[in-house]
Amino acid sequence: MKKLTLLFLLSICGAYAQKPTTVMVEAESFKNKGGWVVDQQFMDVMGSSFLMAHGMGKPVADASTTVSFPSKGKYKVYVRTRNWSSQWSKKEAAGQFLLSVDGKTLPKTFGKDHAEWAWSEGGTVKISKKEVILSLKDLTGFNGRVDAIIFTNDPAFKPTNDVKALSDFRNDYFGFDRNPKLAGDFDFVVVGGGMAGTCAAIAAARNGVKVALIQNRPVLGGNNSSEVRVHLGGRINLEPYPALGNLVNEIGPKEGGNAQPKDYYEDDKKMNAVLNEPNISLFLNHHANSVETNNGTIESVTATNIETGERVIFKGALFADCTGDGTIGILAGAEYMIGRESQSVYGEPTAPEVADNLTMGASVQWFSETKDTPATFPDIQWALPWDEEKSEEITKGDWEWETGMGLDMKLDFEQIRDYGMLAVYSNWNYLKNHSKNKEKFAKESLRWVAFIAGKRESVRLKGDYVLIEQDLTIPRVYPDGTAPTSWTIDLHYPDPENSKLFPGAAFKSIAKHTKIYPYPIPFRCLYSKNINNLMMAGRDISVSHVALGTVRVMRTTGMMGEVVGMAASVCKKENTTPRGLYQKHFDQLEALMLKGVGDPTLPYIQGYNNGGTLMEIKKK
Amino acid sequence: MRWLLAQILLLLTLGSFQMRDHLEEPSFSIKLEDGGRFDVYALKDGNGLLDGYRAHIKAPVCEDRLCYDVNVIFYWNLNGEFLRYEVLPHDPLTKMDHEPFLPEDYKKLQSILTSQDLSFVNIPKDELVTKSDSSEVDGYTGATKLTVKKEVIEGALYTCYTLWHIANGTVVESIKSHTKNAFSKELIRKIIAQDNQTAHYFLINNLNSSQFAENLPEILGLMTSSKGYFSKNTIEKIPKTLFSTEPLQDFIVANYQELDYYTQLAILKKLDNQRQSGSLKQFFIGHIDPKNSFQNQKLIGLVLQNIGPEEFGLLVGQLQATGVGVSEENFQALQQVNEQLKLNISMIQKL
Numbered sequence A: 001m002k003k004l005t006l007l008f009l010l011s012i013c014g015a016y017a018q019k020p021t022t023v024m025v026e027a028e029s030f031k032n033k034g035g036w037v038v039d040q041q042f043m044d045v046m047g048s049s050f051l052m053a054h055g056m057g058k059p060v061a062d063a064s065t066t067v068s069f070p071s072k073g074k075y076k077v078y079v080r081t082r083n084w085s086s087q088w089s090k091k092e093a094a095g096q097f098l099l100s101v102d103g104k105t106l107p108k109t110f111g112k113d114h115a116e117w118a119w120s121e122g123g124t125v126k127i128s129k130k131e132v133i134l135s136l137k138d139l140t141g142f143n144g145r146v147d148a149i150i151f152t153n154d155p156a157f158k159p160t161n162d163v164k165a166l167s168d169f170r171n172d173y174f175g176f177d178r179n180p181k182l183a184g185d186f187d188f189v190v191v192g193g194g195m196a197g198t199c200a201a202i203a204a205a206r207n208g209v210k211v212a213l214i215q216n217r218p219v220l221g222g223n224n225s226s227e228v229r230v231h232l233g234g235r236i237n238l239e240p241y242p243a244l245g246n247l248v249n250e251i252g253p254k255e256g257g258n259a260q261p262k263d264y265y266e267d268d269k270k271m272n273a274v275l276n277e278p279n280i281s282l283f284l285n286h287h288a289n290s291v292e293t294n295n296g297t298i299e300s301v302t303a304t305n306i307e308t309g310e311r312v313i314f315k316g317a318l319f320a321d322c323t324g325d326g327t328i329g330i331l332a333g334a335e336y337m338i339g340r341e342s343q344s345v346y347g348e349p350t351a352p353e354v355a356d357n358l359t360m361g362a363s364v365q366w367f368s369e370t371k372d373t374p375a376t377f378p379d380i381q382w383a384l385p386w387d388e389e390k391s392e393e394i395t396k397g398d399w400e401w402e403t404g405m406g407l408d409m410k411l412d413f414e415q416i417r418d419y420g421m422l423a424v425y426s427n428w429n430y431l432k433n434h435s436k437n438k439e440k441f442a443k444e445s446l447r448w449v450a451f452i453a454g455k456r457e458s459v460r461l462k463g464d465y466v467l468i469e470q471d472l473t474i475p476r477v478y479p480d481g482t483a484p485t486s487w488t489i490d491l492h493y494p495d496p497e498n499s500k501l502f503p504g505a506a507f508k509s510i511a512k513h514t515k516i517y518p519y520p521i522p523f524r525c526l527y528s529k530n531i532n533n534l535m536m537a538g539r540d541i542s543v544s545h546v547a548l549g550t551v552r553v554m555r556t557t558g559m560m561g562e563v564v565g566m567a568a569s570v571c572k573k574e575n576t577t578p579r580g581l582y583q584k585h586f587d588q589l590e591a592l593m594l595k596g597v598g599d600p601t602l603p604y605i606q607g608y609n610n611g612g613t614l615m616e617i618k619k620k
Numbered sequence B: 001m002r003w004l005l006a007q008i009l010l011l012l013t014l015g016s017f018q019m020r021d022h023l024e025e026p027s028f029s030i031k032l033e034d035g036g037r038f039d040v041y042a043l044k045d046g047n048g049l050l051d052g053y054r055a056h057i058k059a060p061v062c063e064d065r066l067c068y069d070v071n072v073i074f075y076w077n078l079n080g081e082f083l084r085y086e087v088l089p090h091d092p093l094t095k096m097d098h099e100p101f102l103p104e105d106y107k108k109l110q111s112i113l114t115s116q117d118l119s120f121v122n123i124p125k126d127e128l129v130t131k132s133d134s135s136e137v138d139g140y141t142g143a144t145k146l147t148v149k150k151e152v153i154e155g156a157l158y159t160c161y162t163l164w165h166i167a168n169g170t171v172v173e174s175i176k177s178h179t180k181n182a183f184s185k186e187l188i189r190k191i192i193a194q195d196n197q198t199a200h201y202f203l204i205n206n207l208n209s210s211q212f213a214e215n216l217p218e219i220l221g222l223m224t225s226s227k228g229y230f231s232k233n234t235i236e237k238i239p240k241t242l243f244s245t246e247p248l249q250d251f252i253v254a255n256y257q258e259l260d261y262y263t264q265l266a267i268l269k270k271l272d273n274q275r276q277s278g279s280l281k282q283f284f285i286g287h288i289d290p291k292n293s294f295q296n297q298k299l300i301g302l303v304l305q306n307i308g309p310e311e312f313g314l315l316v317g318q319l320q321a322t323g324v325g326v327s328e329e330n331f332q333a334l335q336q337v338n339e340q341l342k343l344n345i346s347m348i349q350k351l
Ligand SMILES: Cc1cc2nc3c(=O)[nH]c(=O)nc-3n(C[C@H](O)[C@H](O)[C@H](O)COP(=O)(O)OP(=O)(O)OC[C@H]3O[C@@H](n4cnc5c(N)ncnc54)[C@H](O)[C@@H]3O)c2cc1C
Pocket: A191, A192, A193, A194, A195, A196, A197, A214, A215, A216, A217, A221, A222, A223, A224, A230, A231, A232, A233, A234, A286, A287, A288, A289, A322, A323, A324, A325, A327, A361, A362, A363, A365, A398, A399, A400, A453, A454, A455, A456, A457, A537, A538, A539, A540, A552, A553, A554, A555, A557, A609
């Protein structure tokens, strides 16, 4: 914040002081966030991270910060916000909040006006001192959101609602984009700190590679972090590379279960493992969003700090896209695939006859706890229409609370996440306030509802090979096999029952499973076909939609990370690309895979959620 | 009606078993965690060969503070896989509140006891139930509810849990070592003839060197029809010394191309420093090919070990004809051999 003010002062000092002034404050930069959370999930679409009052029905504590004004006087106030529930209900908005300036609350209630992100006019305030405290007061506890606040005494100024123009305005105002800080020059830049990215970074670092790990959340683990709470699935220590997975065992949680209490996910274990590696520079809270290429080779990646807005540039020889979304690949111009391939593309028996845009969905998981005394929940009017037939008398929403199949997992993701949350609140509201069995739920109180939605599928980057169903089922193994995938081919579809109740907007899913033998994923699926120095690990590797059914589980994505990290060390040593490694130096990768990178002496603690397999014996 | 018939049938068969139990000596007995124990009897086939195992299980189970003794007969195969169970007609299994099992519950129990893919069996017993959600009837709701509930018979969580651990617990290792101690040529052949890859794994993990030697052709035969990583694992288990023998090397020549890549690599590793027949060397030389870039260096290195003039000439010819390059390490070995043979190797490319 200090920095913000300084920059600002620099730009308006001296002769400009008398000119009309406009002061912009990013909500996510508020010094004291109170009970508000920073949400960066949609910044590539709506332009910024923002603060959100995720109180699960209880208003959260105020957020506050200090702002410096260059001159006293009257200012018009604008707040960039939205009414997120209005796309489903014309009733009173779910998320509402107040803004106070220097202790005086503006009369306007925000969060009610418009469905889309836009500037709401907040009236006029009189600024009578240089340093003024702003504070945000949540009124509902239901996800009111604030991106930024603008004060202006320029009668001609009106903030723009065009995302591109607004982004230019921000850049001009804060100056971050013109002047990104150099984070450093690395051998290997890993973007995305889920199991895949975390393992890739550690594996490379332990093999002598200088690594930057960029993660857009304050914790590592991605879907396996306490922010999403999905447990690890699949098997490790399998043929033909039994040492792969030792690192997953080393950093993975010892307890299984989706939507469990926070401790289950052992965020600290992953974090400490990374902090213990002198070769890794860790950049938490950094969202990578632009890429410089030259002739099909990535030269640098730039990331925005999701709290301060500062921009940081990472130069590197090799890059890994472990974002799950293929973000780095797409920005670099990599070929990619999306939705379901038709049967005619790869001849897969399970593929649909006609291609479509159906991906697997995203999940907002949740659970409640039993209190000693009755607990209330507001009788919300904006809930989806609900009745006994729709009512689910449960206290936990697991993986099958899944929605957004058929929508775009990037462009529509705010809507997908919000709908997932709306479904949770609608059912809970019914159980607490209307159900014929509401007595049973009297002492239940929502304990946790995810606001970081878990994704399963967005895009898949194309490699030199695309893994398909028949490879897995025949099975047809290739000499460049690496991490073995062992989970079933597990494909999700909208739950037919739920689809009947919610036509076109199901929020629950069913899974269909086909067992396979553990199958080593070809190395050619782990690097881009047309971007020379880009590898990938995680759910965005080069596989068909059907094959994604097995490879996407996190013990497997973690092992892909181990492999990609090892490959980075071979590429560095031989001064070659991933394709060069495949063509000339695969034996070196083979040797590293046989050796493994995790501590082999640790007790095996990955016995939960291994999934069914055709494998005939248990190794370990 | 059908159920009744099945019960009667059961009664008849059980009658005869129980009589036999009194005549036979148990092969060994197993201690249960709670202090109880049960005897395991070996079963024989018509030829007097070991055929499987049986035990009469009596164990206390409590479902929500209501306790009763389950009373069942368990069967396992030679390598300790649980096969099936039988109930005593006067003693049906029950669920909570002493509700008797329904036909579909008996069926589900069978699939539970034979499954290795269940997650509830890995949860410590005292964590199966979380107390938080006591409003629900099953008594095991709350955090683990959904996953556990889907896997077990409703109202019979502890019956499922206890019986699974008996069926798949320490008895498995005891059965394996009992069968292993009884290994004879006939018994080994009998297991080989079974259509059961787990049993075949049991064999390759437990045969000693002379048993491998004695049954080598049959074991190699299993590889050609196996699935998954069985052939790779078999190669790794066969004693190294057998790799210098003619039958094994002939097998390699005849089957190498049909075997998967990882089995091939395992073979090359096992052949390291073993005497290779002329025909094996020639076979490998013929295999050196630009299409085979993943194996070429391993093949060249192997063939160069103790190579004679005739095969060396062949190798040089193959390298020149195919243009396959040679790694630094292999090139040095090649030059060393050539110090005596003095062929023209100038056309051979280094990698
Ligand atoms: C509800 C649910 C249940 C599931 N069940 C299981 C299960 O039981 N077992 C299992 O193993 N898998 C399960 N999956 C699948 C698995 O969690 C996903 O496939 C997962 O995405 C794979 O891990 P990953 O490392 O590829 O990605 P992720 O875990 O998604 O990690 C990617 C990380 O990168 C970060 N990131 C993304 N973009 C950027 C950027 N531009 N800059 C910086 N950082 C970025 C993200 O915030 C995230 O933390 C489930 C998924 C869901 C949603």
